[in-house]
Amino acid sequence: QQQVKQSPQSLIVQKGGISIINCAYENTAFDYFPWYQQFPGKGPALLIAIRPDVSEKKEGRFTISFNKSAKQFSLHIMDSQPGDSATYFCAASWGYNNNDMRFGAGTRLTVKP
Template identity: 90%
Template sequence: QQQVKQSPQSLIVQKGGISIINCAYENTAFDYFPWYQQFPGKGPALLIAIRPDVSEKKEGRFTISFNKSAKQFSLHIMDSQPGDSATYFCAASKTDSWGKLQFGAGTQVVVTP
């Protein structure tokens, strides 16, 4: 039973375009929502994270939008670059199990020159 559902599975975007990845969750106890970037053969690297008391968080070209009532959150990558080509994972965790991240299935992003 997947607690975090991620879409799309893959995404192709032109250089300079916007990449948008969506995630949905069911467990309302989740209170921490990070996004990770993973390159082939490497471990996931934390990009940005948000708590449910904030509707949007921006760090550089990366923005998380959070909709608590819809139980959805998304990652926007502005001005996408070829170096952004990677697999992106959303995840969620909750206070009583803060060391346990529930991951989405991942989105493979390809940025074309």
């Protein structure tokens, strides 16, 4: 049973549109919530991350929204581009040095030109 639940499993968006991926968790000890992006044949790479003391973090076209009371967080990709086509994973970590990190099942995003 995964500790971080991610949806949708796949997403198709037109170029210029907004992509939204949602995640939910149960363990209230989680205190770091990163999003990773993975291209085929590569390992995941950090895209953006948030700590639970803020409700939103924006970096360029990427925004994390965080709702601590609902135990949910989401990734918004504005003005989606074909180059954004990849698999996105949400994650949550806790523990000494955040050494316990759990991932969602992933969302395969396709941005159509």
